Amino acid sequence: QAHIVESGGGLVQPGGSLRLSCAASGFSFSSYFMSWYRQAPGRESEWVASLTNTGSSLNYTDSVKGRFTISRDNAKNTLYLLMNKLKPEDTAVYYCRARSPRGYDYWGQGIQVTVSS
16 A cells, blocks of 8 residues: 655745655655655645656746755655745645655655744
8 A cells, every 4th residue: 555654844934945755655765756745834735746657857936946856766665855045935735745656646645844943
């Protein structure tokens, strides 16, 4: 059974850093296209970043370019999101999504990130 668990969130001051992790099990992680999404209170879900199964192609939403870095370790079945220079508007629940080659999705339960002084 597929299982995804995010970790690494918390409270950080503006300008600070956090690294989110997404641990996957129960499916062939190295074959899956992986993404991070986030949802702020009262807002729709927003795509943040994605990378291909080999990590050879990365993409970011404009608001995080130059500040966030998505990566993966297929040997550890883990996806990461390194977030630097955090801003209050980055406050949201962050979700990890795994998309199979056939287009089936698995989602994590989400992890809260709060950027506040």
